[in-house]
Amino acid sequence: MASPHANPSPRASRSNRATTVHLRLRKEIVSGHYPQGSALAEPVLAEHFHTSRAPVREALIALEREGLVSFEKTGRTRVRTIEAKDIREIMEARAALESMAAGLANRNWTAADTALIARNIDAQANVQSLAELSRLDIDLHHHVMLRSGNTRLLQLWEPLRWQYEAYLVEIFKRQAKEDYRPETDTIPSHRKLLKALSSGTPAEATQVMMEHVLFNMTWAN
Amino acid sequence: MASPHANPSPRASRSNRATTVHLRLRKEIVSGHYPQGSALAEPVLAEHFHTSRAPVREALIALEREGLVSFEKTGRTRVRTIEAKDIREIMEARAALESMAAGLANRNWTAADTALIARNIDAQANVQSLAELSRLDIDLHHHVMLRSGNTRLLQLWEPLRWQYEAYLVEIFKRQAKEDYRPETDTIPSHRKLLKALSSGTPAEATQVMMEHVLFNMTWAN
DNA sequence: GGCATCAGAAGTGTCGACACTTTAAACCTA
DNA sequence: TAGGTTTAAAGTGTCGACACTTCTGATGCC
Numbered sequence: 169m170a171s172p173h174a175n176p177s178p179r180a181s182r183s184n185r186a187t188t189v190h191l192r193l194r195k196e197i198v199s200g201h202y203p204q205g206s207a208l209a210e211p212v213l214a215e216h217f218h219t220s221r222a223p224v225r226e227a228l229i230a231l232e233r234e235g236l237v238s239f240e241k242t243g244r245t246r247v248r249t250i251e252a253k254d255i256r257e258i259m260e261a262r263a264a265l266e267s268m269a270a271g272l273a274n275r276n277w278t279a280a281d282t283a284l285i286a287r288n289i290d291a292q293a294n295v296q297s298l299a300e301l302s303r304l305d306i307d308l309h310h311h312v313m314l315r316s317g318n319t320r321l322l323q324l325w326e327p328l329r330w331q332y333e334a335y336l337v338e339i340f341k342r343q344a345k346e347d348y349r350p351e352t353d354t355i356p357s358h359r360k361l362l363k364a365l366s367s368g369t370p371a372e373a374t375q376v377m378m379e380h381v382l383f384n385m386t387w388a389n
Numbered sequence: 390m391a392s393p394h395a396n397p398s399p400r401a402s403r404s405n406r407a408t409t410v411h412l413r414l415r416k417e418i419v420s421g422h423y424p425q426g427s428a429l430a431e432p433v434l435a436e437h438f439h440t441s442r443a444p445v446r447e448a449l450i451a452l453e454r455e456g457l458v459s460f461e462k463t464g465r466t467r468v469r470t471i472e473a474k475d476i477r478e479i480m481e482a483r484a485a486l487e488s489m490a491a492g493l494a495n496r497n498w499t500a501a502d503t504a505l506i507a508r509n510i511d512a513q514a515n516v517q518s519l520a521e522l523s524r525l526d527i528d529l530h531h532h533v534m535l536r537s538g539n540t541r542l543l544q545l546w547e548p549l550r551w552q553y554e555a556y557l558v559e560i561f562k563r564q565a566k567e568d569y570r571p572e573t574d575t576i577p578s579h580r581k582l583l584k585a586l587s588s589g590t591p592a593e594a595t596q597v598m599m600e601h602v603l604f605n606m607t608w609a610n
Numbered sequence: 611g612g613c614a615t616c617a618g619a620a621g622t623g624t625c626g627a628c629a630c631t632t633t634a635a636a637c638c639t640a
Numbered sequence: 641t642a643g644g645t646t647t648a649a650a651g652t653g654t655c656g657a658c659a660c661t662t663c664t665g666a667t668g669c670c
Contacts, residue, residue, distance in 0.1 A: 182453075182460040183623060209651060220625050221652090222443075226450055232403075233454050235541070239403040242632060243652050257541040264489035264542065268481060320456070320478045321485065324545045404653060430621060441655050442622090463662060464622050613670085620663070626656100633650075639643090 186226035189217050193227055197236050197247055198330055200337040204249040208237065234327040236334060250335045258328050258335070259385035263378050265325045266309060269316035270361075270377035271370040276315050282366045285311065289358045301354065302336050308358065312365070312377070335388075357383070407447035410438050414448055418457050418468055419551055421558040425470040429458065455548040457555060471556045479549050479556070480606035484599050486546045487530060490537035491582075491598035492591040497536050503587045506532065510579045522575065523557050529579065533586070533598070578604070 193213065196202060208228065210221045217224065228245050231237040238248045250258075273281075288308050295301045306329060313322045357380050364376040414434065417423060429449065431442045438445065449466055452458040459469045471479075494502075509529050516522045527550060534543045578601055585597040 182450075182464055185624075207651095211651070222624055225652095226446070229403075229447055229450050230454070233451070235544075243403055244632085257539045260489060260493070260539055261486070261541045261545060264485045265482070265545075268485035272481070318478045318481055320482045320549070323456075324482060324486075324548075327545075328541070406654075428621095432621070443654055446622095465662085611670105613668105615666105615668080617666085618664090620661105622661075623659090625658085628655085629653090631650105631652075633648105635646105635648075637644105637646075639645095640641100 183223060183226060185219050185223035189213070189219065189223050190227035190230050192217065194231060194234070194236060194330065197231070198334045198337065200334070200341055202247045204247050204338065206247050208245040208247065210245075235331045250331055250338065254331070255335055255388055256385060258331050259381060259388065262325070262328050262332070263381040263385075265321050265328070266312060266381055267374045267378035269313050269318065269321050269325075270365060271374035272318055272321075273312050273315040274365055274368065274370045274373040276317055277365050281311070281315060282362065285362050285365070289355060289362065292355050292358065299336075299340055305354065306333065404444060404447060406438075406440050406444035410434070410440065410444050411448035411451050413438065415452060415455070415457060415551060418452070419555045419558065421555070421562055423468045425468050425559060427468050429466040429468065431466075456552045471552055471559065475552070476556055477606060479552055480602060483546070483549050483553070484602040484606075486542050486549070487533065487602055488595045488599035490534050490539065490542050490546075491586060492595035493539055493542075494533050494536040495586055495589065495591045495594035497538055498586050502532070502536060503583065506583050506586070510576060510583065513576050513579065520557075520561055526575065527554065
C-alpha cells in the first residue's frame, strides 16, 4: 500500500479495483452472504476490500444496474429483495430473450454444442443437490445465449441471471427442500430443448425454449 | 459555487449532479452532438457541465452500460459507433422484448390506450420529416413496453431505445433521405398492431409485434 | 521527405478531505 | 416506563490532488 496515491499501473479497461470490487461483491451478494435488504455502506465496503470509496462507488453503480442492489431516496444502498412477484418479471424477461436466442443459436448450432449440452444434461442426472442442479441449468442456458451470436441479447440477459441466482440461493436457504426429482421433469425438458436446438427448425427452438422457461416460472414460484 | 465542498443538499436517489450529467450527456450523444467515435475526456466534460470529474465518471459508467459509450483498454472513453451490423442485434433484441411485452400489454389494454395510440398513428400521417415520424414510432413502442406492466422488460428495453435513436440520427445526417412514405407501410403496420393489442389475443399481439419489429430491421438496414 | 525518438501535454485511477444529511443513541421529562 | 428531544456517530456527494500512463507533435537523423 506504499504511498497514498500509488499503483494505478496495470491499466485494464476502465479501472482495475472497481472491476475487482464489482465482481467480488456480486459474488458475495448472489451467494447470500449479505441478507436481503441489508445496508451496504461505502466506507465499510471500502475497508473490507482494502481500497477507497471511489472504486466501491463505481461497483455499486454497476450492481444497481444489474438489479442486485438498490439506492434509496436518501442515498443509502441496500441489497435488493427479490420476491415471488419479481420472479414472474424475471422469468418473463428471460423467456423473451432466451426464446429469441434459441432461434438464433439453432442456426449456428454444431455437433460440438450438442456434445457439450448432452454432457451437461447427463450430469444433471447424477446431481447431489438442488443447488448443483440449478448451476448446471444456468450453464446450459448461458451457453444458448452465447451461441445466439447476439452480444446484446447476452448482455441484457446477464442481470437476469444474477437476480435469478440470488433468488434461488435465498429460497434454498429458507426451505431446504431437497426433494428434487431432476429425472421427472427438468431432464426430459432439457432433452427436448437440445433436440430442437440441434435438429429442429429455428421456430421450433424458439417455441420450445419459450415454453421451457415459462414452465420453470410456475415451478420456481 | 461558493466554497469548494458546497451544496450536496437536495439529496435525490444517488447523486444529483451525476444524474444530471448522465441525462444531459445522453441527450447530447443521442442527438448526434458528438460524432461517433469521438473521445470523451473527463476533465473536458467536467468543465462543460461545471462540475468535478466524480459525477462525470459516474455518468460515463451509466452510459457505458446503456451502450452509448465504450471504454477502451487504455481507459479512454469514446462515443460508441453503431453500424448496420449492430442494428441487426438491436432489432433482434427489441423484437424479443417487445413481442413479449405486447402479449402482456394486450391483457392490460384499455380504451384509453387505444385512443392514445390511435392519435399517435393519426399524427404519423401529418408528419413533416422522417425524424418526426421516428419520434412518434418510438413513443408508440415505448407505450407498449410501459403497459406490459413488467418493469424489467422496460428497463432492458431502454438502452436499446437510445442506441436505436442514436443510429437513426446518424443515418438521417448522412443521407437526408426525406423520401418517406408513412402511408405506404408504417401506418398500416401500426394500425394492424393496434388492432392486435386492443382486440386480438395475447398470442396474436405477440406475433404481430414480432413481425413488425423484424420487418423494420430489414428497412432500417 | 520519411521515420524513429523523445519531451511535454493531456488523461485516467485512486486517494483523502470536508460540508451536509440521515440514523442511532443517549438523555430527559412526565 | 413510554415518548419526545437533543446529540453524537455514521454515511453520502463532491471536490481537488497526485502518481502514473498514454497521446501528440516537435526534433533530429537518414
